[in-house]
Amino acid sequence: MSERASAAAMGPVAEGRFAGLDPRLLAIGVMGGLLSGLLGVGGGVVMVPLLVLWAGYRQRDAHALSLGAIIPISLASVVIFGAAGKVRLVDAAALAAGSIVGARIGASALARIEERHLKLAFGLFLGAVSILMLVRQ
């Protein structure tokens, strides 16, 4: 714990060379996008754990980075799905009306919450998701 905790406190170690990016970030972005495209889930579920456990980011920073990376990833997917005529605009508009208000609340909470509580919340969330996926096999 202590070794990882101190590495996390310092944040990411290497300053990258590929397009100014840490190669691990590059790999995480591609993996997040890949799994998102493969499984139809948000890339964040993959990117957040990798950002924390592999790239050494703090939990809070990993969540913020993941949200930012989701913008271009979901934009690309929406364009592809939209071209296929699959998007239900009325449903999306109703959900989005709620979710943009919710996003402000959630992001404000993310800015304040204790690192340890955030880790616990995310761990429980992932546990629930994995059980759901195993059950729905």
Place this chain on the structure above:
Amino acid sequence: MTGIVLVAALVAFGLFTGAGAGLLGVGGGIMMVPFLTLAAGVPQHAAEATSLLVVLPTAIVASVVLQRRGIGNLSLALRFGVLGAGGGALGALLALALPAHVLRLVFALFLAGVAVRLVRDALPR
């Protein structure tokens, strides 16, 4: 559910999902897709497409809030996200060629392992 009741349910569920997404750093699709298919009766592909269109503004709003508070690094996130978008296109093509249930199983086990590790790290000792 139909008409105004469905719209109200969608707005309420959107509020819940958006808050979860903003806190947990995910898009929220993993919560929205089952809701759309099970509660609103939307077919799987349409549910994924619709949820992705909601994920986009949710992630933008959350990112703007976090950027204002100086948390994370939005330009860095956007840069590796653009590379991720390329991966997403590749993933969609691969999904057509690979057995989906194997992928889901491997992915679920990966998430379960991470969940155990994070909860263990977070618990007081």
